[in-house]
Amino acid sequence: MELRNLRAYAEVVRRGGFSAAAKTLYATQPTVSKAIKQLEDELGLPLLERSNQGVRMTQAGEVVYRRALTLLAERDSLLTELDEMRGLRRGELRLGIPPLGNDTVFAPMFAAYRAKYPEIDIRLFEQGSQNLEDSLMAGEIEIAGSLLPVSEAFEAQPVRREPLVVLLPLQHPAARLAKVKLEALKDTPFILFDKGFALNRTIIDGCQRRGFTPTEAARSGQIDFIVALVAAGMGLAMLPQMMAQERPRQDVATVLLDEPDMDWQMALIWRKGAFLSHAAQAWRQLASEMPHLKR
Incomplete structure (x- = not known):
């Protein structure tokens, strides 16, 4: 069983099709299709169901996908560890960060890291938390930012904890409060973030x-647009306090969410048992030293 075929299969699943996987792998679509066919022939089972809507894993495909992520990650970890033992310094940090919090939490870290380690190249992956976790398991990145809690497949280093605040239209009954319980908001539509x-x-x-499922008014991946929807009266939204303070608006009320178990807890995570390069270890050390993260 060739690892390049497993990598091709994993990318087809993650990207939702052969064309997108080919772009990620810098290969042609026929090459990717051939790799999947070879893998299916070798295993004697179909792994993907193909349709006009894309691809979907068979039951056997789900098993192979999980194992493929583990095997690919182990290979990359092995090569990194051997390079370190040989004294090689590739000078590369393969880092994943989520869209929410990257400017406030991670931008100052990038500047400090670049000043301290100018010889290290940073390969940055900016994706939602679920995609970052998949990339960690596949060995595509070494370390990533994600919200706690995470699964037992990862180790975590807490970075920053912030209470959530509720953004409300000024006419909302809770807009004048200093803090509010979540249950008091159950009848208000929620403006949520995009999937991921x-x-x-x-x-x-x-x-x-707390016994209810929020009614969704809208979803977006853009914080400023979400705040604008709140101002327009479409519903409420929630943000970490520090991010809300960076976006003050006279037509939006900001009320502290009185639910400590829902605090925004950013952490650095990496695959449990994985070997971390010197570049990744330096990123972890820097996170523990940055003044804006000591809270």
């Missing part, structure tokens, strides 16, 4: 623990 944002999971899980 870990903050959605925090918000929805928090509501369900």
Whole structure:
């Protein structure tokens, strides 16, 4: 079983099709199709169901996908560790960061890291938390930013904790309060983030623990647009306090969410048992030293 065929299969699943996978792998679509066919022939089972809507894993395909991620990650970890033992310094940090929080939390870290380690190249992957976790498992990146809690497949180093605040239209009954309980907001539509944002999971899980599922008014991946929708009266939104303070608006009320179990907790995560290069270890060390993260 060739690892390049497993990598091609993993990319087809993750990208949702052969064309997108080919672009990621810098290969032609026929080459990727041939790799999947070879893998299916070798295993004697179909791994993908193909249709006009894309591809979907068969039951056997799901098993192969999980194992492929593990095998690919182990290979990359092995090569990195051997390079370190040989004294090689590739000078590369393969880092993933989520869209939410990258400017406030990670931008100052990039500047400090570049000044301290100018010889290290940074390969940056900016994706939602679920995609970053898949990339970690596949060995495409070494370390990533994600919200706690994470699965037991990862180790984590907490970076910053912030309470959530509720953004409300000025006419909302809770707009004049200093803080508000989540249950008091159950009848107000929620403006959520796009699929893949870990903050959605925090918000929805928090509501369900309190006995209700939030009514969705809209979803977006742009913070400023979400704030504008609140101002227009479409519903409420939630942000980490520091991010809301960077976007003050006279037509939006900001009220502290009085639910400590729903705090926004950013962490650095990496695959449990993985070997971290010197570049990744330096990123972890820097995170523990940055003044804006000491909170």
